[in-house]
Amino acid sequence: MNIGSLISALPGAVAQGLIWGIMAIGVYLTYKVLDIADLTVDGTMATGGAVCVMMLLNGANLWLAILCAVLAGMIAGLVTGIFHTAMGIPAILAGILTQLSLYSVNLAIMGFKANQGINFRTTRILISSRNVKVIGFENPIFIMIIVTALLIGVLYWFFGTELGASLRATGSNEHMARAQGINVNVSKIIGLMISNGIVALSSALYSQYQGAVDVNMGRGGIVIGLAAVIISSVIFGKIFHNFALKLMGVSLGAVIYYIVIQIVLWMGLNTNMLKLLSALVVAVFLAIPYWKGKFTKGARHA
Amino acid sequence: MLDLINISKTFNPNTINQKVALDGVSLHLDDGDFVTMIGSNGAGKSTLLNAIAGEWPVDSGRIIIDGNDVTGLSEHKRALWLGRVFQDPRLGTAATMQIIENLALAKRRGQKRGLKIGVTKAEKDEYREQLATLGLGLEDRLTEKVGLLSGGQRQALTLLMATLKKPKLLLLDEHTAALDPRTAQKVLTLSDQIVTENKLMTMMVTHNMKDAIRYGNRLIMMNAGHIILDIKGEEKQKLTVTDLMEQFVKTSGEELSDRALLS
Numbered sequence: 001m002n003i004g005s006l007i008s009a010l011p012g013a014v015a016q017g018l019i020w021g022i023m024a025i026g027v028y029l030t031y032k033v034l035d036i037a038d039l040t041v042d043g044t045m046a047t048g049g050a051v052c053v054m055m056l057l058n059g060a061n062l063w064l065a066i067l068c069a070v071l072a073g074m075i076a077g078l079v080t081g082i083f084h085t086a087m088g089i090p091a092i093l094a095g096i097l098t099q100l101s102l103y104s105v106n107l108a109i110m111g112f113k114a115n116q117g118i119n120f121r122t123t124r125i126l127i128s129s130r131n132v133k134v135i136g137f138e139n140p141i142f143i144m145i146i147v148t149a150l151l152i153g154v155l156y157w158f159f160g161t162e163l164g165a166s167l168r169a170t171g172s173n174e175h176m177a178r179a180q181g182i183n184v185n186v187s188k189i190i191g192l193m194i195s196n197g198i199v200a201l202s203s204a205l206y207s208q209y210q211g212a213v214d215v216n217m218g219r220g221g222i223v224i225g226l227a228a229v230i231i232s233s234v235i236f237g238k239i240f241h242n243f244a245l246k247l248m249g250v251s252l253g254a255v256i257y258y259i260v261i262q263i264v265l266w267m268g269l270n271t272n273m274l275k276l277l278s279a280l281v282v283a284v285f286l287a288i289p290y291w292k293g294k295f296t297k298g299a300r301h302a
Numbered sequence: 303m304l305d306l307i308n309i310s311k312t313f314n315p316n317t318i319n320q321k322v323a324l325d326g327v328s329l330h331l332d333d334g335d336f337v338t339m340i341g342s343n344g345a346g347k348s349t350l351l352n353a354i355a356g357e358w359p360v361d362s363g364r365i366i367i368d369g370n371d372v373t374g375l376s377e378h379k380r381a382l383w384l385g386r387v388f389q390d391p392r393l394g395t396a397a398t399m400q401i402i403e404n405l406a407l408a409k410r411r412g413q414k415r416g417l418k419i420g421v422t423k424a425e426k427d428e429y430r431e432q433l434a435t436l437g438l439g440l441e442d443r444l445t446e447k448v449g450l451l452s453g454g455q456r457q458a459l460t461l462l463m464a465t466l467k468k469p470k471l472l473l474l475d476e477h478t479a480a481l482d483p484r485t486a487q488k489v490l491t492l493s494d495q496i497v498t499e500n501k502l503m504t505m506m507v508t509h510n511m512k513d514a515i516r517y518g519n520r521l522i523m524m525n526a527g528h529i530i531l532d533i534k535g536e537e538k539q540k541l542t543v544t545d546l547m548e549q550f551v552k553t554s555g556e557e558l559s560d561r562a563l564l565s
Contacts, residue, residue, distance in 0.1 A: 158417075160419060160420050160421075161415075161416070161417045161418060161419060161420050162410060162415035162416055162417070162418050162419075162420050163415045163416055163417055164420065165399075165403060165406065165407055165415070165420040165421075166407065166415045168396070168398075168399060168403075169396045169399065169407050171398075172396035172397060172398045172399055173392075173393070173395065173396045173397065175388070175393045175394075176393065176394055176395055176396050176404075176407075177378075177396070177407075178377045178378045178381065179355075179377075179381055179384075179386045179394065180381060180407050180408055180410075180411045180463075181378050181379070181381030181382060181410075181411045181412040181413070182378055182381075182407075182415070183376075183378045184378070
């Protein structure tokens with residue numbers, strides 16, 4: 001085991017972590033703020049990249065391509081939201097249905113090919129893994145820190161508005177939200193749209209970073225997102241109380257996740273076993289609050 | 303004004319669990335009426351309140367609040383006219399949000415919520431003043447999460463939230479039943495004070511006959527989905543618990559349930 005090879009892999013892990021951190025922020029919004037486990041994101045995590053790459057290949061402006069990727073993600077969130085609210089399908093199942101349909105949709109967007117590459121020489125892109133060790137403005141780590149900061153700023157503002165507060169109330173106590181005149185269905189749809197828009201942004205950036213989009217890019221994405229959310233609540237839960245800091249914690253959680261993955265791979269774990277490992281780790285951490293609850297049974301309610 | 307015209311509701315129709323919860327209930331309330339509602343378990347008191355609030359559509363009949371027919375409106379739309387406090391102190395507030403954020407949400411009840419800031423600076427002072435009137439020291443804890451409050455504090459806060467934007471009708475659904483006796487009395491006194499000061503049209507469900515007699519200007523007794531007794535004004539002031547129990551047996555033809563006797 002050569003420590004040098006680990007160190008040289010770290011900048012890439014950090015960059016990937018920051019990109020997936022954006023995705024994890026999207027997951028945080030549905031999972032923690034709205035109290036919905038949204039599995040749409042596994043599909044959206046490829047949709048954003050598909051839209052972005054295909055538009056770039058067709059000569060579209062970089063920013064327009066990213067914007068359209070976000071919009072495509074929001075439409076996916078809208079569909080899940082309609083499945084869930086207007087059609088009464090449980091949230092998890094609604095997400096699975098959209099996720100499954102997105103597989104076909106993503107392939108269609110990509111011209112029925114499983115992957116599509118972009119040439120960094122002929123196409124202008126925002127971030128590339130090639131620059132991960134470059135010292136300068138084109139370094140993806142630097143760019144991703146700025147993108148993350150901007151996103152957190154916008155979300156911090158939004159969730160402080162009347163509309164944002166009504167979304168938080170919906171996730172906190174639907175009963176109360178309805179009694180205060182909040183249309184909880186609209187809240188959920190808006191939340192799902194924002195979340196999936198953010199995931200699609202992450203996807204668009206990730207496909208640029210890799211120089212390609214793959215139809216399976218988002219598989220298991222929800223687990224990575226949840227892992228980041230859980231890592232952040234375990235490590236920063238006690239110190240980060242402000243909403244913006246919590247979002248930053250989620251981003252850092254994703255970075256830590258990718259560094260740990262890098263270390264585990266460096267120690268010789270078969271890449272194919274990664275998903276099993278991630279899923280088990282997330283399962284254990286999800287169980288902890290439940291186990292804790294069992295020990296404090298009989299606690300006075302309210 | 304509130305008009306309930308021939309409201310009926312059957313739960314689980316055509317099943318073994320079929321239950322006629324409301325059976326052609328009609329009721330007229332004038333502005334400023336403070337009605338206390340009693341009746342044994344399953345009599346339809348809470349069901350009637352939920353019907354007014356729109357938790358589910360009624361099978362037949364009409365609900366008219368202040369001249370607006372709300373029968374077909376969803377729960378969140380009716381919130382414009384209604385203030386509500388529930389039996390479970392956890393239902394009325396958002397535990398993971400700050401006290402001040404809860405109040406700001408309640409202040410905007412029934413209004414369109416846009417991209418304006420959720421809590422303005424001016425509101426802060428207003429809420430501090432309002433919270434001080436509760437006498438619970440909450441005015442110094444504005445940014446604390448509601449989840450940290452006790453049941454009584456949460457119920458008092460819910461009461462304030464329900465009346466922060468003056469409702470046309472205040473619905474109190476056994477809102478002191480989950481509290482210890484002392485706290486219950488405090489919240490009840492507070493409710494009476496807020497209702498009387500603001501002359502709010504109010505319906506209060508209670509299991510306590512003494513409270514039902516002591517508070518309000520009108521008393522309604524329900525049984526098996528019907529209103530079986532409706533006593534107003536002077537007649538109500540002269541009521542005693544014994545009168546009520548006799549009336550109950552006479553009108554319903556049944557013995558009182560244990561629960562009602564104990565109160």
